[in-house]
Amino acid sequence: MFRFARSGTIEYLESGELSAQDFLTHAFCTRRGGVSRAPYDGLNTGDLVGDEEEDLLQNLNLVKDAFAIPDGRLILMRQLHGDRIYLIDEEGPLPDGLPECDGLITDRPGVALGIRTADCVPLFFVDRIRRVIGAAHAGWRGTALGIAARMVATLTERFSSRPEDILAVIGPAIGPCCYQVDAPVLAAFSAVPDADLFFRPCPQKERWMVDLALANRLRILAAGVPSENIYASGLCTSCRQDLFFSHRAAGGRTGRQISLIMLCDGGMH
Ligand SMILES: [Zn+2]
Numbered sequence: 001m002f003r004f005a006r007s008g009t010i011e012y013l014e015s016g017e018l019s020a021q022d023f024l025t026h027a028f029c030t031r032r033g034g035v036s037r038a039p040y041d042g043l044n045t046g047d048l049v050g051d052e053e054e055d056l057l058q059n060l061n062l063v064k065d066a067f068a069i070p071d072g073r074l075i076l077m078r079q080l081h082g083d084r085i086y087l088i089d090e091e092g093p094l095p096d097g098l099p100e101c102d103g104l105i106t107d108r109p110g111v112a113l114g115i116r117t118a119d120c121v122p123l124f125f126v127d128r129i130r131r132v133i134g135a136a137h138a139g140w141r142g143t144a145l146g147i148a149a150r151m152v153a154t155l156t157e158r159f160s161s162r163p164e165d166i167l168a169v170i171g172p173a174i175g176p177c178c179y180q181v182d183a184p185v186l187a188a189f190s191a192v193p194d195a196d197l198f199f200r201p202c203p204q205k206e207r208w209m210v211d212l213a214l215a216n217r218l219r220i221l222a223a224g225v226p227s228e229n230i231y232a233s234g235l236c237t238s239c240r241q242d243l244f245f246s247h248r249a250a251g252g253r254t255g256r257q258i259s260l261i262m263l264c265d266g267g268m269h
Helices: 053-066 142-147 147-159 182-189 212-222
Strands: 001-006 010-015 022-029 085-088 103-106 112-119 121-127 130-138 167-169 180-182 199-203 208-209 229-234 257-263
Touching: 010 053, 022 053, 085 121, 085 147, 103 112, 103 147, 112 121, 112 130, 121 147, 121 182, 121 257, 130 142, 130 147, 130 257, 142 147, 142 167, 142 182, 142 212, 147 167, 180 182, 182 208, 212 229
Parallel strands: 085 103, 167 229
Antiparallel strands: 001 010, 010 022, 022 257, 103 130, 112 257, 121 130, 121 167, 180 208, 199 208
């Protein structure tokens, strides 16, 4: 179950199942509640999209205030459409600048992991027993590379997580209603099992409609996470430009929404 909520000026979507975990904070922020002007209106968090630097910084400050993120503890990525995962453990230093990766995992309280998207799939992972969290960015390339399964594998290998303890949440992304792709995208999935389940034929020749959320769900399932632990918002960014930035629907010039997850500091919820 997902529901809309508000903190400060920011309207966001939350998963009821993650909200029930009292040791973490999470939000799939909408585009509503920031200061950027069109075509980045309003809560743009993308730094390479052409928005005003001052507006972007103000938006990031609004996010930090709304979710009580300590100074310097909002970790964003230089997302590369790959499958590299950066670990932030209890002892190590925080990354200097933006780590080049598409996944972040931490067991450290008070460190927020952020994903910036405008159609790509934001993914959260939570080991509810060991209290480890992860955030990943999955566009078609990252999905084909299997970043979702790598997140689960990294949790099990590095944090001894059991797949049955992991909750996985699939946030708003472009849906199979709107996401048309061509042959090179299909080819990228040639080695992926069950691709016929999430590639559907479409009236145009040599084009397919892809369900990226389903593709990621199948990889998370194959990694051992039970289906009852996997939740998807079902919202399409392209259909809902009133709520979300959509790269496709906007013809390329638009902002990026932020999805974030953070373990709470001891005793603080
Ligand atoms: Zn749609």
